[in-house]
Amino acid sequence: MLIECPWCGPRDETEFHYGGQAHVSYPDDPSVLTDEQWARYLFYRDNPQGRFAERWCHGSACRRWFNAVRDTRTHQIVATYRTGESAPVT
């Protein structure tokens, strides 16, 4: 399978590794969170059947993190985009 790195172009999937759900932002002020809210930030992730925005890292080449929208049913990568950008598809 080929994955399109936003910096390097299409590359074999063996050059990449997976980094979990994308767009999980760090809490503005972690000190005001309850233990439950903190645990929810640390450990709770979506697990959809279908399109899912994920972080990937091109570890064997440019070593940059980027985002990908992947369909968890087909493993098809629908789009890839740079960190800081919002998902081009949902």
Added chain:
Amino acid sequence: MTAEAASTPVRRRPADRTGSPLEGYVDRFAALAAATRGAVGVTELPAFAHLALRADPQADVGDILGGPLPPPGHVIGESPLTLGLGPDEWLVLAPDGTQTPLTRALHRVIGANGAVVDVSGQRTVVELSGPWCRTVLAKGCAIDLHPRSFTTDQCAQTLIARAQVILLARSGDPSALWLLPRASFARYVADWLLDAALEYQT
């Protein structure tokens, strides 16, 4: 450490490759070129200065590097030769011995907004030549190496037989490539190349 010892220059690899990662492969590379009648040539080049550069892509390095910093996957210059490795990362290859003046010159331009690090011992440069060299490399490389796709002044970081390398297509010989394995992986990559080229021996 005494002041005298501190000022002793670092011993550098001489131009004859003595002490280089592939110094023990000179005869095997020569035998391969003879057995394939030049269809596959593998040569370790004498040492270069390697500098890792992190900077703003707009940094005004034209006077030093011969042009603006190239985007990822592209190469500018001859000597120094600058490879775009990432959006804010480059590798500069220059004649061995120019590390210090080149580092100083780059530091002056990029100021505090970046870094220049001498990484000359990190990788060695292997030149692949001959009409079948890309076919041999393709056995262990997932990127499209056809000269139509991977052409002059392009570079890529990728895996060859699972070892991380930088690949570089040079101007001049359209089929020739430079392969930059890490020093500690160089013998593994050389063994793999010699094995992959077996079928082209006559």
